[in-house]
Amino acid sequence: MVSTPSAAFAERGTAVAHLPEGRVEYRLEGDGPRTVVVFHGGHARASLPLGEEVFTEAGFTVLAPSRPGYGRTPLSTGTTAAGFADVTAELCRTLGVERVAAVVGVSAGGRTALAMAARHPELVERVVLESAVAFLPWPHWLVRLGGRVAFHARLEAGTWAIMRSLLRVAPSLALRLLVRDLSVLPAGRFLGNLSTAERATLTGLFTLMRSGSGFVADMLPVPDCAAQVGQPALVIASRQDRSVPFAHAESLAAAMPHAELVESRADSHMIWFGADYPRVAARIGAFLTTDL
Template sequence: MKRRVETITFDGGTLEYSVTGKGTPILVMHGGHSNCYEEFGYTALIEQGYSIITPSRPGYGRTSKEIGKSLANACRFYVKLLDHLQIESVHVIAISAGGPSGICFASHYPERVNTLTLQSAVTKEWLTPKDTEYKLGEILFRPPVEKWIWKLISSLNNAFPRLMFRAMSPQFSTLPFQRIKSLMNEKDIEAFRKMNSRQRSGEGFLIDLSQTAAVSLKDLQAIICPVLIMQSVYDGLVDLSHAHHAKEHIRGAVLCLLHSWGHLIWLGKEAAETGSILLGFLES
């Protein structure tokens, strides 16, 4: 995928970002372990005349971790980015662990947000220090260990893509692998391999873990733009309670429950429906 990748510096902090496509601007808040090279769901949007701006969130890619001292501070930098690009307002798509960033941005800068789409998104406190996943995340996904973890995963995935998909996909779903297999596309294996090849945690995932509780009811209730919430009923990473929580507290929000095989709603036999629903919302 062709994209322009640049960095800008404000107040001593560096923000990395990419721009791909031409047309109506969309600002994407990528999920955990990702960066400005994210690409899930991008092709359909670009083909329909959208431009996608993806900042590497704090601690990811070349973006300074200091920008992420709070969600509000990070959002201040996203505003600076839009000003730099001379963009007045955008559609916002917030994915997975990028959910809190999208919520904060939409609630604090309503004049800059046309719509907000939450995809498989964290909308309240997620993992806590008491959770095993949190403890493992702090060990495995902190520098410099995370670099070697992702190198190992990438190497294994490149060498044994089908085996790794079978081993790892159940982490993203509540379904057993045989059910995942019945709902997946053959292209999912390659998309999964590419995902694991571009992922890194940097300092970003630890920041994500520490900030999910920073999303308040006040933030959700302050959002005034149209909101679409999309999540698979089989999501194995982010509990469905997050989608229902957002629906309950964001005025007028539309909840769309999907039947894709798991957290990665851009994959599987239902992927076309995911794209169609999103485009319909953006164009309404």
């Protein structure tokens, strides 16, 4: 049985690789004989493991790099999705990873995962996309406008400091504010459907989030490479996701020649929360362990 996120959400230790293209922060976790590369979503970084239990419990090692502008990876390392895909391929070679069982793209990390699969088919065997941003316009122009201000590199530390303070003094209010863009459901209803452990995990995650200079860069348009991804792909998304509409998943599944669309019944962008996740996790596990 694959476990769902636990209440004890904590930051993990990372290392830094100094490559010709620049500095890359990464976390290498697990001792499995095969490796999956996980590209985190917006406001996250390599030290924040979300939904990775499905990989480690199936016996895979997880390599999670901080994308450009997040954590200790400067925006100048790779810069674009395609550029950082090449940097990550070099990181794999540096670490002795000759084949990648799958690249996993979470939310805004989806475009980098797709770029790595398209540009390095000799390295990447499969693709898993979780609530991933496609190549449609994203985010909504109002969110993009507000995000460029609130999460500007010079202001984002203050934005998150305010949220952390609010989480301490008025956690229910803070959670309502933070989840309103994650679900099409009213915030109170979404939070009411979470277990106590899930609420604690979500609170812990929000407490540790930072945007660096990465999130503003995530909102820039990226050349569409989905049709160039020939590997088997699993595209997972929920229709209740307000952050990344379900149309993104549909467009990716339609563009990739060997893609399967798996509809999560989660209440939000966070597919790892809710009673439906064990079914989704089982499908991921089967997908990764089926012979090509």
